Amino acid sequence: MKGCESGETGQWDSDVEALRALRETMRGAESALLVTHDYPDPDAIGSALALAFLLEGSLGVTATLSHGGIIGRAENKAMVQLLSIDMKPLHEIYGGQYGVVALVDAQPGAGNLVLPPGLRPAVVIDHHAETRANLEGVPFVDIRPTCGATSTVLTGYLQAAGLTPDERTATALFYGIKADTMGLARAASDADVEAYLYLLPLADTKILAQIENAQVPLAYFRAFERALERTFIYDDVVVCNLGPMDWPDLAAEMADFLLRWEGARWVFCMGVFEEEIVLSVRTNEMEANAGHVVQD
Structure with a gap:
């Protein structure tokens, strides 16, 4: 899609070419295991659902969606429930026979994904500029740091394949883009x-409202x-230590909330x-990349 090139891999000039390479990688496979990062957010969930829709609709490949952790945030739970998205815990299904393993909105070796020993993906689709990833030997890699969401990449794939997403898939993709870009206000290309308006x-x-x-x-x-009691202000930087958390998404939720603090430009929220x-990490600096700060 325009303004969302395959910048890190540099392999394709268009979604049509990327789709052709993906089909070649999937050749002969009858089933696929689609794995998101351990604690999937709306972008990961929407991207995985869209890839399943693409594989089943375009290649006749049966796809199983999976993650290694839990779905903790209330909105994310509502998303999978209201859209009837079946995401299975990875430890319950690993060891089954799958023709291809694909990572969606995640990369091998990244800090937010722990893969079982011996599980090696053939496909990696993501939008994060992950410096710790181990992509050696992965046949298909499409990483687009210029995209605000992986859901945008998958929307381009569907359009290249001539597939119009059904209402369920379109809703998941739309919410994935909206959540990851804060309604197109954060790092949106x-x-x-284009994908947002199309979907x-x-x-x-x-359902989106629910x-x-x-x-x-x-x-x-x-x-x-607890977050307010443990929050400290250093000029335009807000730092919060939540301590023990009941669910892993809580740090991100509190970071989003604290970024609304008057005068705040950066928020660092941590927990266990x-x-x-x-x-x-969150920032309202339009030119800054919070993900790069975390990695540095």
Whole structure:
């Protein structure tokens, strides 16, 4: 799509060429395991659902969606429930016979994905500029840091294949783009805008409203209280240490919330989930890349 080139791989000049290479990689496969990062967000979920739609509709390949952690955020839970998206825990299905393993919105070796020993993907599709990834020997790699969302990449694939997403898939893709780009206000390319406007009339806006206004448990509001008690301001930088968290997405939720603090330009929010440190960084600096700051 325009403004969302395959910049990091530099292999293709168009989605049509990328799709042709993907089909070649999938040749002979009857099934595929699609794996997102461990704690999938709307972009990961929407991208995986769209890839399944593409593989089944274009190649007749049966796809299984999977993740290695949990779906914790209320909106993300509502998304998979209201759109009837079946995402299986990776530990429950790993070892099954799959013709191809594909990583969606994730990369091998990245900090947000732990793959079982011996599981090596043949396909990697992502939009993050991940410096720690190990892509050696992966036949198909399409990483587009100029895209604001992986859902934009998959929308381009569907258009290149001549497939119009059904309402369920369009809704998931639209929400994936909207969530990852903050409604096109954060790191959105021309391609993200194009995909967003293309998907909007195809999406179920009533379900979108239900997802975005999902009910939350009491622990959610207590987490806000804890976050405010543990927040410190250093000029235009907001730092929050949540300590133990009930779900891993909480750091990102609190970072989004704290970025609204008057005068804040950067937010660093961290917490601990299952003995792992989770760090989420947010900025309202349009030219800055929070992901690069985390990696540095």
